[in-house]
Every structure is written in C-alpha cells, then in structure tokens.
Amino acid sequence: MKTTTVIAFNNMKYYKSKNILTGIAIVLTTFLLFVIPAAGNGILEAQFVTINKIYPTWHALFRNVDKATATEMAAHHDIAEYGLRSDAGIMGLEDASVSMISLDEKGAELYRMELLEGNLPRQENEIVVSKGILMALGQQGTIGDTIKVPYQIFRDGQLDYTQEREFRISGFLEDSEASLAQQTFVAVVSESFIESEMPKGRITYRFLFQVKDEGSSTTDDIEYAIHEIARQFGISENEININQDYLYANYVDPAYVPAIAGVMLVTVMAGILTIYSIYYMSMNQRIQEFGRLKAIGATKRQMRQIVLREGFCVAVAAIPAGLLLGTLTSKIVLMKFVDLAAVEDGYSDILREVIRTGEVPLYHWWIYLLAIAVTLGTVYLSLIKLMNMAAGVSEVEAMRFHDAGIKRSQCKGYESLTIGRLAGRNLTGNKKKSAITIISMALTGVLLMVVATVISCANPKDSADNSIVGQYEISPVIENNNREHPERKWTNIQQDNPMNEGLKKQVEELAGVIRVDSFTTVYVTGEPFEEGVHNAINGIPEEYAKEIEDGIVEGKITYEELKAGDKIIVDQTLLHWYPDLEIGQRLNLTVYDGTRTYEKEFVIAAIGDYRHGLINYHYLITAKEAADRLCENNSTEYFHVIADKDYDPELDGAIRELVEGSGRLELNSWKAEYDKWKTSLAVLGGASYAFLGILGAISVMNLVNTMINSVHLRKKELGMMQAIGMSDRQLMKMLQIEGLFYTLGTLAATIGLGSLAGYPLFLYAKKAGMFEISNYHYPWAAAVTVSAVLLLIQAGLTLGIAKSVKKDPLIERIRFNE
Amino acid sequence: MGKETNTILELEDLVKYYGRGENLVKAVDHTSLKIERGKFTAIVGRSGSGKSTLLHLIGGLDRPDKGRVLIEGKDIFSLKSDSLAQFRRKKIGFIFQDYNLIPSLNVWENIVLPLGLDNRKVNRQEVEQIVEKIGLTDKKSAMPNALSGGQKQRTAIARALVTKPAIILADEPTGNLDSQTELEVISLLKSCVQDFGQTLMMITHDETIAQMADRVIIVEDGRAIT
Structure with a gap:
C-alpha cells in the first residue's frame, strides 16, 4: 500500500470521532442522493406504467373534424397511427351517465378499448355495452340479445329529445371500478347508426393520432408536431386535446431532469458544507502534524493525497451504508407517499399495486452509480480547500504552531467572572469556528423555513376558503x-x-x-x-x-x-x-x-x-x-x-336533504374542497419535510462535531478549571451556555433569515397561483419544531459530552495533551 | 493541644497503585504524614517515585485506593464530587509546572477565576495587591500567549493565592523556568505564603529550593520518608 494511503488510513482511525461524524454525514448524503432519484424516478415510472395501463395511447385528438379533412390528415408524414371517433349522444338515464360513441378499429385500439367478448358494432342496430350499462338500463342480455335503449342524439351542438330503439348486443366491455362507482359508462355504436341519425355532411369526428417518434422525442417535440399539423389543416387551438398524461408517461419531460437535479444539488451543498466544516474544525489541530510530515520530506501532492485519501477512506466505508439504507427504505418511502395521496380510485389502486409487486424496478444500476459518483464528488469538493491548506503548511510555522485559537495578545476582559462570562470568552475567542458552525447549520435551516413558508401558506383551509365562500x-x-x-x-x-x-x-x-x-x-x-x-x-x-x-x-x-x-x-x-x-x-x-x-x-x-x-x-x-x-x-x-362551524354533520345532512329533495339543485361544500386540498398538500408537505429533515440531520452532525471538538480540544483546560474548583454542575452549565450559543445563533439565523426569505417566495407563489396560495401564514409549526428539535439535540449533546468528560478521572484530564 | 491544632493536613495510610501483576506501580504505598499549618514543605524524590501522585491525592484531584486525607480535620474523600470541588476552591490552591492558564482569559481574569467559580465578589483592592506583589500590574490585560514563562507562572501563583486557601500545592512550579526566574518565582511564592500565613507543599528537584523549606519529605517507591 502506498505510504500516503497508509498515513491517511491511520489518520482516519486516529481521528475516530470526527470521522464517525463525517461518516454519518456521508451516509445520510448518500442516502438522499440515492433515494431522491430512485423515488423520483420510481414514482414517475410507476405512474407511467399505471397510465399506460389506463390511459388511451393517442397523443392528441382534433375535435370537429369532417371526413374529408380526416382523410387528408391521415396521409400527413408526421402521423404514425390514427383512428376516428364520433360522438352520437347519450343514453337518457337518470342515475347513470352513458356516452354513446362510434369508433373505428384503430380508434378502439388507440383508446385501449378491449372487448371482453364479441365484436365492435358494424350494423346500424348493433351496440357494445357493459354489465354496468345493462344494470343502469334495468335490462339483461348476452351477445346477440336485443335491448331497448332510450337515447338523445347530439345534434347541432345540443342534445336532442329522447328517442328509443332496439339494439342487438354485438360485444361487451369491462366496467372499471371507477366507472361503476361514478356510474359513468361508454357504449359503442356503429358509424351506420350515426349516419342514420344525422345527415352525412354534418357528422363530425374526433381525429385521434400518434405522432411519428424519432426515437429521442421529448414531450415538447411531440407537442410542437401536434400544433404544426393543426396549423397546416386550419384546426383551431380550442379543438386540440393533447393527451398530456400519456405523453409524460412515455416521453421525457424536459422539466423532470432539472427538478431532480436541483433537489440533488441542494443535498450536495448541504453535504459539502457539513463535511468541510467537520474537517475544518480538526484542521488547526493537525497543522503541526502536517508540518512534521513536510519537514521529513512529504511533497505538496502527497499532503493533498493524505487529506483526500482520509476523506475517501471514510467515504468508502460510509457510501455502502447509505446505499443499503436507501435500498431498504425507498420502497417504503414510495408506498408511504402513495398512501398519503390515497384517493380510493382505480388509478391509485393500480399505482400502489405496481409499486408493491415490484413491476416497476426502483433499483437501477445507474441510480447506484449516480449516488456513488455524486457522493464522492461531494466529498472531493468538501476537501479541496483543506487539501490546499495542508499542502501550503510551512514546516517551521507548523512546528511552532500551538493552537489555542486565540490570536490576540491583549484583551480588556471582565473585572469579575461568572460561568456565563467564562463561556462567552471561549466563544468570542474562537469567532471563526463559531461563525462557520452557525452559518453551515443555518443554511439548511433557512432552506427549511423557506420551504415551510410555502407549505404553510399552501394550507388546505385557505385553499378551501378561496374555492368557496361560506360553508x-x-x-x-x-x-x-x-x-x-x-x-x-x-x-x-x-x-x-x-x-x-x-x-x-x-x-x-x-x-x-x-x-x-x-x-x-x-x-x-x-x-x-x-x-x-x-x-x-x-x-x-x-x-x-x-x-x-x-x-x-x-x-x-x-x-x-x-x-x-x-x-x-x-x-x-x-x-x-x-x-x-x-x-x-x-x-x-x-x-x-x-x-x-x-x-x-x-x-x-x-x-x-x-x-x-x-x-x-x-x-x-x-x-x-x-x-x-x-x-x-x-x-x-x-x-x-x-x-x-366549518363542518357540522347535522347541518350537512339537512342541507343535502334539501338540495337532493328539490332535484334541480347542486351542492358543493367547504368540507369537500378542504378534503381535496388536504390530500394533495399532505403529499407535498410530507415529501418536503422528509427531505428537509434528513438534510437537517446532516447539518446536525456539524453541531455534534463542533461541540465534541470544543470540549476535546479543551479537555486539559476544563480539567484545570475543575482542579481550581469548578464543580460538575458549573462545568455542565458552562457547556450548556456554549451549546446554547450555537443553537440560538443557528436559530436566530434560521428563523430570522428564513422568515425574511420566505416572504418573497410566498409573494411569488401567490402571483404564480401555486396551490391557491393567497394568505401569508407564518410557518409557526416549523419554527417551533426546528427550535425544539435543535434545543433538545443540543441539551442531549451537552449532557452526553459532559458525561464523557467526567468519565476520565480529573487527574487524567489535567495531564492530557492533545 | 497546641500541637494538634497546628496540624492542617494529615495523611492516614494512603495507598494508590496503578496497573496489575508485573505492571503494578505502587505510586503511593501506605503513606502517613502530618503537615503543620504555615510551614513550607518540600517534597523531593526521583522521577517516578510517586511525588506528583501524592500531591494530587492531597489536593483531591485523584482518589486513593485506601486511606484518608484530612484537611483541617475533614476527610476530603468523604465529600461528593461537587462538594469536593467547592472544598478545593476554598481550601486549596494549585500551581502546576506547565502553568495551565486558561488561554481565552487575560491575566486578570485568570487570577480572579477561582473567585468567580466560588461566586465570590472580587475585592479589587486585594487582587490589585496580589498582582502588584507578583509584578504583573502592567500585564493585567495581556493574554497568556503574550506572556513569558515566568510571567505565566506568576499569574498561576496569583491565581492560587487569590482565594486565600489554607494550603498551596505546587508541582514543580519552576520546572520550565530558567534559574534566574526560578529563584525569583520561589522567593515570591515563599514571601506570599508567609504574608498570608498559608501552608505550602512543593515538589521540586532543586536542592537549593529544598533547602529553603521548613521541612523536606523524601519520597521513595511510594513511601514518604521524613
């Protein structure tokens, strides 16, 4: 093994506590860098698979196209497949909504319409129905049977009077759960039926088609082609319906990659800040050591290598743990989100099933490779400055160097001392370290508060208030x-x-x-x-x-x-x-x-x-x-x-009764709007807070390191204070004040800057109409939670550190030499 | 009766061993001693003879395996950790070879630190007097990193004196100083102790210093020979 690697490896073992903290930060960073693309990609792929199972496969349809134009368009060089649909009308039923359409074979294929049995209708009196439709009609029948159907033809832009005629069942469609629940069905009739009901020249079609795929088309390319075709045939914008869900499911959305990359970048930044400041804290301590290495002939390159390899040694140990954690939890994370968004419909059920059964593979080799590469890059970026510091150490200066952290030779000081002043003097004596810790922790905090502001403003109560006046x-x-x-x-x-x-x-x-x-x-x-x-x-x-x-x-x-x-x-x-x-x-x-x-x-x-x-x-x-x-x-x-009250079941029941009793009225309620918003915002909030929570945990490693470091370096000094009469209680109090300084400093920056930065983002979100945001809500919950969590961590940390200090006999601490 | 009241410190069969089996080190081995109030006692002995351990046990910095340390008749190891710390800051002053000043505090603050820990008000006049006596009046605002070795040790002496403890324990206080400074520091220490009527116990390797003491205790293989 190379000497530099040996030294780096030994350094890693020697500075164990620091490297454990760095390791935890790297594990969490790797975890996020794995879970974000894995979950992001997984949920999209799962949606794609689900959409591909449910949605029609046409890219776009043009409404109100006459037969001649349809024939011309079919020959267009950008159109790969096409089909025709024509809307005949509806069945005149009270409790169910049944559309009657005609489809050619290609149209049926593009609509993913598969018959359970039988054939598409050809004769004027043939029809394809479903069991649900027969139930709604109150009739029974199998293929070849005749049923009586009341219907209203869609003529001249409106539904005509109800007529009734007999149809022979030529095939059966399957009812989806959603269509049964909502009593919304589609029946297929033949083109001859429509021709019999409407004069030939006045039949209009929906022209469904797929655009030719060049292999690497994006949704934007396809949408462009669709609009081009429309323009060439004089189809107005209002007549174009693009199958967005299907397109997004099958072609890359150009906004998707930057979004995932953006979230990963935030993670990388948090990682860099934390790892850098953890190493930075120990750097001063190690200047002498680097000076000695230089004195005995280590080159600048070798010094850099020693620092880099120590970092990479930790990364090599930590990355697999992060990947393992990510692998074990991504599926749970995904399921949790799908459950959060739990709307009991066919789509969500299929989505859940697709993830649960592993039909969509979450674990792609490229995601592992990406997480490893980005984490190593993060570690490398964190170490660049420190590598240069080590390489730039002057032998003599380093040998003489004694880091007391105090550079001043004079200081006015206090006339008398208290524990609080003692803590204050230590903190002000190490301004740079205190500032680095606070800034690196506060950055994550500010981000958290900014996101929390948006989430807090996007509150379902407000959104419901905006959607409806009163209850x-x-x-x-x-x-x-x-x-x-x-x-x-x-x-x-x-x-x-x-x-x-x-x-x-x-x-x-x-x-x-x-x-x-x-x-x-x-x-x-x-x-x-x-x-x-x-x-x-x-x-x-x-x-x-x-x-x-x-x-x-x-x-x-x-x-x-x-x-x-x-x-x-x-x-x-x-x-x-x-x-x-x-x-x-x-x-x-x-x-x-x-x-x-x-x-x-x-x-x-x-x-x-x-x-x-x-x-x-x-x-x-x-x-x-x-x-x-x-x-x-x-x-x-x-x-x-x-x-x-926003919701009172008794009043709800009474109003509903009144509305339903009239038969001519409709009802919407605040509660319904609220529930709708609550579900969609819960998913957004859950995902954001989970991400920010882990990011916060990475930053907390920084606080842990600073606290341990400040105590470790001062082991002798603290022992000395105890030798001259500082009691355990006073020691604890001093450490607590020091910790509180970091915590309160971080909180002041987090809450102060976070609140300031959150407001402009709220204004932007309001203007952009994001989540029906209209009122500013200060994110109290996030502010209180962040404060409580930080204070708790700090209190626990102080307790643990004070305990570990007391573990060594006083005399050992006084004798301690760094 | 007179003899009894003059005893400020009493060691009763004090034992402190380190290690086991072949590595067993008898740092303090069944040592009993009585020290009189107001006297200057020098502790001498070869390196590793157990001098420092003995001093640390007397100061309550380390716990004995066996035996008792009585200061003004009080068994210090019967006290709980926090009470022992309080006892130490009232009754004992420490001076170490490597000064052990707090780097983030200036000279004045280092001196008044024990008073602060004891929640006592600083009597400015008294402290100024001590500072003047140790000759650091113009260095009160200096940080430890700006002091010479002698100045650091003077600061440490002032810190040990400020609470007016009954006993001052000094562990080779001049070990890091040149001979000129060494004599100055010892003279200063002795005169302070005399002025304040305190008991001084000092570890030293220096014959000249030992000769300045009222009593010399020789430590050999953990046993005190007076």
Whole structure:
C-alpha cells in the first residue's frame, strides 16, 4: 500500500470521532442522493406504467373534424397511427351517465378499448355495452340479445329529445371500478347508426393520432408536431386535446431532469458544507502534524493525497451504508407517499399495486452509480480547500504552531467572572469556528423555513376558503344544451328559479346557519368575447363590498359606484384569454334575461384579483343591486351559506336533504374542497419535510462535531478549571451556555433569515397561483419544531459530552495533551 | 493541644497503585504524614517515585485506593464530587509546572477565576495587591500567549493565592523556568505564603529550593520518608 494511503488510513482511525461524524454525514448524503432519484424516478415510472395501463395511447385528438379533412390528415408524414371517433349522444338515464360513441378499429385500439367478448358494432342496430350499462338500463342480455335503449342524439351542438330503439348486443366491455362507482359508462355504436341519425355532411369526428417518434422525442417535440399539423389543416387551438398524461408517461419531460437535479444539488451543498466544516474544525489541530510530515520530506501532492485519501477512506466505508439504507427504505418511502395521496380510485389502486409487486424496478444500476459518483464528488469538493491548506503548511510555522485559537495578545476582559462570562470568552475567542458552525447549520435551516413558508401558506383551509365562500354553495343544475331537460337551460331557470326566497328562508332556518348570501349571475355575449361564448356578470352582495374594493389591483371604483350598473370590474384571470381588455374600455354586450335579450354598454372601471369562490368563476363583477336590475327575472345563481362551524354533520345532512329533495339543485361544500386540498398538500408537505429533515440531520452532525471538538480540544483546560474548583454542575452549565450559543445563533439565523426569505417566495407563489396560495401564514409549526428539535439535540449533546468528560478521572484530564 | 491544632493536613495510610501483576506501580504505598499549618514543605524524590501522585491525592484531584486525607480535620474523600470541588476552591490552591492558564482569559481574569467559580465578589483592592506583589500590574490585560514563562507562572501563583486557601500545592512550579526566574518565582511564592500565613507543599528537584523549606519529605517507591 502506498505510504500516503497508509498515513491517511491511520489518520482516519486516529481521528475516530470526527470521522464517525463525517461518516454519518456521508451516509445520510448518500442516502438522499440515492433515494431522491430512485423515488423520483420510481414514482414517475410507476405512474407511467399505471397510465399506460389506463390511459388511451393517442397523443392528441382534433375535435370537429369532417371526413374529408380526416382523410387528408391521415396521409400527413408526421402521423404514425390514427383512428376516428364520433360522438352520437347519450343514453337518457337518470342515475347513470352513458356516452354513446362510434369508433373505428384503430380508434378502439388507440383508446385501449378491449372487448371482453364479441365484436365492435358494424350494423346500424348493433351496440357494445357493459354489465354496468345493462344494470343502469334495468335490462339483461348476452351477445346477440336485443335491448331497448332510450337515447338523445347530439345534434347541432345540443342534445336532442329522447328517442328509443332496439339494439342487438354485438360485444361487451369491462366496467372499471371507477366507472361503476361514478356510474359513468361508454357504449359503442356503429358509424351506420350515426349516419342514420344525422345527415352525412354534418357528422363530425374526433381525429385521434400518434405522432411519428424519432426515437429521442421529448414531450415538447411531440407537442410542437401536434400544433404544426393543426396549423397546416386550419384546426383551431380550442379543438386540440393533447393527451398530456400519456405523453409524460412515455416521453421525457424536459422539466423532470432539472427538478431532480436541483433537489440533488441542494443535498450536495448541504453535504459539502457539513463535511468541510467537520474537517475544518480538526484542521488547526493537525497543522503541526502536517508540518512534521513536510519537514521529513512529504511533497505538496502527497499532503493533498493524505487529506483526500482520509476523506475517501471514510467515504468508502460510509457510501455502502447509505446505499443499503436507501435500498431498504425507498420502497417504503414510495408506498408511504402513495398512501398519503390515497384517493380510493382505480388509478391509485393500480399505482400502489405496481409499486408493491415490484413491476416497476426502483433499483437501477445507474441510480447506484449516480449516488456513488455524486457522493464522492461531494466529498472531493468538501476537501479541496483543506487539501490546499495542508499542502501550503510551512514546516517551521507548523512546528511552532500551538493552537489555542486565540490570536490576540491583549484583551480588556471582565473585572469579575461568572460561568456565563467564562463561556462567552471561549466563544468570542474562537469567532471563526463559531461563525462557520452557525452559518453551515443555518443554511439548511433557512432552506427549511423557506420551504415551510410555502407549505404553510399552501394550507388546505385557505385553499378551501378561496374555492368557496361560506360553508355551502347551492346552485341550480344548469344544462344549456339538453333538449330533454329544457328546464335546465339558464334562461329557463331564470323564469322559474328554484333559488328563491322560500329556499333561502328554509336554509336560513336550519340550525347552525348564520346567514345565506345570494349571488346574481347575468349571462352576456358580445365583443370582444369569442362568438358564442357566454360570459357572466357576477352580482356580489354588499357584505363583500370591502373585499371587492380591496381586491382592485388597477383602476378605482367603490362598491357604491358599482351600484349604478354601468361600470364593471374585470377579474385579471380574464386577461389570460383577452389580454387587450383595459380600463375605460366600453363593452357593448347582449344581456340574456329569460326570453328577452337586449344590448347594454358597460365600462371597465377597474381590474381586480379575487378568490375564485367569491366570483364563482365569473370574471365580470358588479354590485348585486346592479346585477339584479339588469334582469326582470330571478337571476340568482348561488346561495353561499355561512354557518357557525366549518363542518357540522347535522347541518350537512339537512342541507343535502334539501338540495337532493328539490332535484334541480347542486351542492358543493367547504368540507369537500378542504378534503381535496388536504390530500394533495399532505403529499407535498410530507415529501418536503422528509427531505428537509434528513438534510437537517446532516447539518446536525456539524453541531455534534463542533461541540465534541470544543470540549476535546479543551479537555486539559476544563480539567484545570475543575482542579481550581469548578464543580460538575458549573462545568455542565458552562457547556450548556456554549451549546446554547450555537443553537440560538443557528436559530436566530434560521428563523430570522428564513422568515425574511420566505416572504418573497410566498409573494411569488401567490402571483404564480401555486396551490391557491393567497394568505401569508407564518410557518409557526416549523419554527417551533426546528427550535425544539435543535434545543433538545443540543441539551442531549451537552449532557452526553459532559458525561464523557467526567468519565476520565480529573487527574487524567489535567495531564492530557492533545 | 497546641500541637494538634497546628496540624492542617494529615495523611492516614494512603495507598494508590496503578496497573496489575508485573505492571503494578505502587505510586503511593501506605503513606502517613502530618503537615503543620504555615510551614513550607518540600517534597523531593526521583522521577517516578510517586511525588506528583501524592500531591494530587492531597489536593483531591485523584482518589486513593485506601486511606484518608484530612484537611483541617475533614476527610476530603468523604465529600461528593461537587462538594469536593467547592472544598478545593476554598481550601486549596494549585500551581502546576506547565502553568495551565486558561488561554481565552487575560491575566486578570485568570487570577480572579477561582473567585468567580466560588461566586465570590472580587475585592479589587486585594487582587490589585496580589498582582502588584507578583509584578504583573502592567500585564493585567495581556493574554497568556503574550506572556513569558515566568510571567505565566506568576499569574498561576496569583491565581492560587487569590482565594486565600489554607494550603498551596505546587508541582514543580519552576520546572520550565530558567534559574534566574526560578529563584525569583520561589522567593515570591515563599514571601506570599508567609504574608498570608498559608501552608505550602512543593515538589521540586532543586536542592537549593529544598533547602529553603521548613521541612523536606523524601519520597521513595511510594513511601514518604521524613
């Protein structure tokens, strides 16, 4: 073995405690560097496999394509496979929703539609159904049997009156759990059936296709090709539907690699900081030793090698442990996250199954190799400065060097001493070491606080508050294009609106209801809005006047002024679609009020930013009084119920009964929104905190090292103090104060800087619309937890160190020479 | 009665062995002694004879395997760790060969440290007096790394004197000093002890110093021969 390796190996054994700490830091770093790509890749692959099991395989579909265009597009050189689908209509059933579509064979293949038995329909009277559909129809049958089907044809953009005819079952589809649970099914009819129901020229198709894959296509490449094809055939953007989930599952998302790399980089930084500062602490102690080696002829290169090899010796021992830990836990970690996101649907079940059965291999050789290479790189980067320090040691200086850590020759000092002052003098005497420890620990802390701020702001309660005003939202069932249910058309609802005073009173009388706020909706069309698209003016009650005024981001108008009725506020969401809208612009709109329509001019007075729950996803805003005046009919679309509790099962039941009893109303609740957000944010929070927790553990190695080091180097000094009368209790108190200094210093930096840095990130997240973040919530939980954990670790550490100091007899400590 | 009250320190059959079997070292071997108050006792003997161990046992820095150490009639090893520390800071002052100053404290702070540990108020006048006596008035703010060996040892002496302990234990206090400084330091130490009426026990290899003592104890193979 080379001499440098022998020396490095012996150094590793000699500085055992330091190298154990470095080892733990490397184990944790390796663990993270393995788990992050393994879990990241694993969850994606598992999703891909799951998606590939469920999702259709077409890359995109173009809606409303006529037969001639479809034939032309089929010949396009970028299209690999294509199929045709046409939507006939729906079955007219009360309790189930059954779409009736026709598919050609390629279309069925691209939809991953496999028949349990039988064939796709060819004859006009043939149909493919499922057991679920037969149950919903209340009929029975096997292949060749005839069933009676009530149906509504989708004609001229709306559902026509219900008709009934007999079909012969040509095949059976399997029902998925999700479709049975939601009672949503698809039945396949033949193209001849559609041709019999609609004049030939008016049949439109959905053109499903896969783009030719050049081998290394990214999702961006494929999406580009799709848009190119659309452009060439004059297909508008609105008619394009890209199968994003399937594309992401099968092609590399260009954002994925940088995201994983970013998280790994943060880990590497934490590793470098910790390993560097652990070695740095012992470096001064070893200057003499390096000087001696130099004096007897070690070259600069050899000095560097000694430092590097010591680090690598530790890494060689620690990396396998980190990999083993990662290998043992990644599957558990993944399962935990999938469980956290536990939504009881077919997708999650398959996802869980895919991971559990190992169908997706988590352990790829390249992940091991990546973790090893990046960890070794981390260790190398941590040691560069120290290698140069060792190489630059001057023989004579090093031999003379006695590290007391004190460079000053004079100091004013205190007239009398207390334990606190004694501790203070030691800390201020080693400013650089104290600063390095605090900074390297605080960096992780700051990161933790910044992420915690976002997670804390992304709180399900807020998100629910943003999605819904009050605890319940009652609205009529609106279907504008269903001939079978003309009563569901908005203009018809206006004339006989179930959202009347009677209902309002009934709800108000329920126990637990504080008040019911009614919101008016007035549908309008006209320039500059796209033809045929209804926009709505939302009449917001006076209770929300302040929120309306506070939400204005540009322009100025009071709620009182809105009451006049000729001015409106535009929510800035609308600017996404119509970026040219501006303050002062006049809009000549057609107002829909029951059977009559009329023109009216509105002026945009201001642009606002409001929660979706308040404006009910209607982006033109005015005072309720003004909106009410626009219609002679009852234009109330929403009752927002303000209750005394966010969730009260009794009130929930009572409102539900009322809503379901009417048969014309729909209900959404705060609790439902809250549960939805809670699930998705739990996964995000869990993953982030787990990662930051381990990162924190790496940094804690630093604190452990600093504390051990400060006591180890001062073993003799502490013994001396005890010899001249320092009691064990006083020793403990002094060490505690010193430890507290590091902890409080770290906490001050963590909480102070973390809070400061968290706020701009909150503002960014709010602006970017991340997780419906709207209100700033200081991450108290994280701040308290970080403080408590650090204080506990420090207290435990002091206790342990003081105990280990006391283990040696006093006389041994006084005799101790470093 | 007079003789009894004059005894400040009494060792009763003190034993301290290290190692086992062939490696057994009898550092202190059934030693009994009585030391009178206010006297200067020199402890001499060859290297490894057990002088330092004896001094450490007297100071309560090490525990004996057997026997008792009585200071002013109190068996110091009957005290618990913290009580022993308190007893030590009130009754005993230590001076070591390698000074053992606290590097992060200046001269003044090193001197007043035992008072601080004892939660006693610093009587500035008294401490100034000691500092003046040891000749470090202009070095009060100096850090130990800026002092010469002699200055360091003077600081250590002042530190041992500041609590006015009954006994001062000095382990070769001049071992690291040149002969000129050595004499200065010993004279200083002796005069301080006389001024404050303290008992001094000092380990030394130096014949001249031993001759300055009121009593000389020779230690051989762990046994004290007076």
